[in-house]
Amino acid sequence: QKLIPVVNPEDKLVGVVSRGDILRELHATEGAGRNQAGVHKNIKSLLKERLGQDLLDLLERISQIANRSEVSVFAVGGFVRDLLLNISNKDIDIVVEGDGILFASNLAEEFGARVTSHEKFGTSVVIFPDGYRIDVATARLEYYEHPGALPTVEQSSVKSDLYRRDFTVNSIAVKLNGEDAFCLIDFFNGERDVKNKEIHVLHNLSFIEDPCRLFRAIRFEQRYGFKISMQTEAFMKVAIKKRLVDSLSGTRLLNEIILILNENHPLKCILRMRELGLLQFVSPQMMVEQALEKIPAVLSWAEFISFPEKPEVWYVYFLALLYALDEESFAQTADRLQMQARLKKSLIRDRETCKQGLMLLETDKDWRPETIYNQLSEFSVEAVIYFLAVASTDRANQYANIYFTQYHKQAELSLTGDDLVKMGIKPGPVFQSVFKALREAHVKGAIETREEEVAWVKKQFLEQ
Structure with missing residues (x-):
């Protein structure tokens, strides 16, 4: 905890102020400046209209448990955002003003569930007998020792908890109990931004606090067809110019890349990353190849002919992004992203098999059945997808079609x-x-x- 001494006019120490004290005051005044009181609007009819009965019943029981526990409980984040967008989302995140870990224990006991808690962060996961999960957190204030660091956490109010979030569209809550149960709580005009389809950060230090938000902004923008606001994009460009992404660990950076490539429209995200200059932080030599644009069509074909294995879509795009890198650049990228040995080995293998396949396409104009089998059986299913996208020839498509519709099944053996x-x-x-x-x-x-x-x-x- 960083402390600032407070002295009187005679330079005598009279007390100290912590960083948490300052942040709490900022959040209570400047941060809430958009909407001091917060919007309190009952949306129970909307909940009934857009949620299934099972989920409604669950929220009612959570409300009852919260009343008995004498704490204020809120549904927050993506669940509320998607409710306003009329998008199905059964993942409920709960914030508790009070002891969140104790409330999670009460919740688990009520439903015969089990609970896993992390005292340091005041968070718990309640796992129901059928595998359904609810995340429960104590309302908290976070601050960062330096850009890219993990946050330091202090207990606080729901208002401060919402203020620490990445974007206004994710800073909306629904009160689940008390006199204002099932009221929308919106201090930062998140509902307005959802309606206007805009991505806004809550303050100008947001990307400095956590550079991962640069990638999340693009993810949400492309997922929902939103637009990053001019001011927020200006903040992004400052963070990119200052190279704040360099402060992220390789593991966190890779995780953000995988999340982006797992989106329904990863190519749009990739192009937006290129536009803003974010790809350089994965690899300065990274380029967007033409083959990337053909991957969606090949994936549709693979689904049509019922591939024996479902491809990992994020990996196909990741392979495409890394394919053109020379060996030195690839090794540097793998080190920067702190790739696990298994992932690195798979990428090395698939890069090589694709290159061999392309060379064989050029030199051998008529593949025999055993050539088709021997060549394509060495490919992972993801490498086949990329191979077809980068080869982009009728002959390559024909060979792959023959392999998966005929030879792959023919090659199944009875002997063990x-x-x-x-x-x-x-x-x-x-x-x-x-x-x-x-x-x-x-x-x-x-x-x-x-x-x-x-x-x-x-x-x-x-x-x-």
């Missing part, structure tokens, strides 16, 4: 490792050779049944 052992083949690397050769034989049409597999293995591996 146990069968090979019973036939007298010792476990080891030879198993991989046997299975690969078996699959090629299936694709060529040389064998079809289990009996033919057995006879083929005996002839090719045992008689020799």
Whole structure:
């Protein structure tokens, strides 16, 4: 805790003021300047209109538990925002003026649920028997020791709790109990900004406090078809110019990138990131390739032919963004993002298989069945998606279509490792050779049944 000494005219120490004291005062005056009293508007009829009965009943029971616990309880954040947008969202976040951890325990006891709490942050997760989860937090004030740092937390009021949030559209609450139960609580004109489809930060230091908000602004803008306000975009440009994203850990930066690439329209987010100059913080050499624009069409095709595995869409776009980087730039990017070894290994493998596939397309004009199988069986399903987007040829599409609609199923084997052992083949690397050769034989049409597999293995591996 940072302390500021307070002295009298004779320079004698008479007390101290903490950073928390200053922030609380700012939040109570300047921060609330938009709307000192806050909008209190009963929206119970809207809740009945837009929520299912199960969710309504749950909110009523939470209200009753809050009254018995003698605390004020609020639904906050995305749940309220999406309610106003008439978008289904069953993820309820609750803020408690009082002891949030104790209230979470009371809630869990009432529903026969279990609870996990984090005393340091005053947060809990209540997990119901059917797996449904509710996040519960003590109303809190946060401040940051430096840009990109995790916040320091102090207990506070719901007003201060809402003020610490990223954007006004996420700073709206619904009171769940007391005389003003089911009233909309809006201190910062969040409802107005939802209606106007605008993204506003709550204060001009927002992106300095947490540079992750730069990415979130783009995410919400593109998800809802909103527009980042001129003032907020100006604040973003200042933060970008000051390179505040450099203060984020690689893990946090990668997480924000993955969240963006998991959006329904990741390409729009990527283009917006490029426009604002945010891609440079992932890699200075990163470019938006033409293949990125073709990924949505390939994903639709994959869904149409019922791919055997559902691709991780974020990974397809991530592979596309990193594909053109040279090895040195890729290694630097992997280090900056603190990639786990498994992710890094997958990207290295998929970059290489795509490059080999493209080279083979150029040199071998007519792939034989076993060539199609051997080449594409080395690809992850995400690499196939990107390969088709970057190759963008009828021949590549034809090969992929043949592979997934015909050869992939043909190459399913009846024999297992146990069968090979019973036939007298010792476990080891030879198993991989046997299975690969078996699959090629299936694709060529040389064998079809289990009996033919057995006879083929005996002839090719045992008689020799």
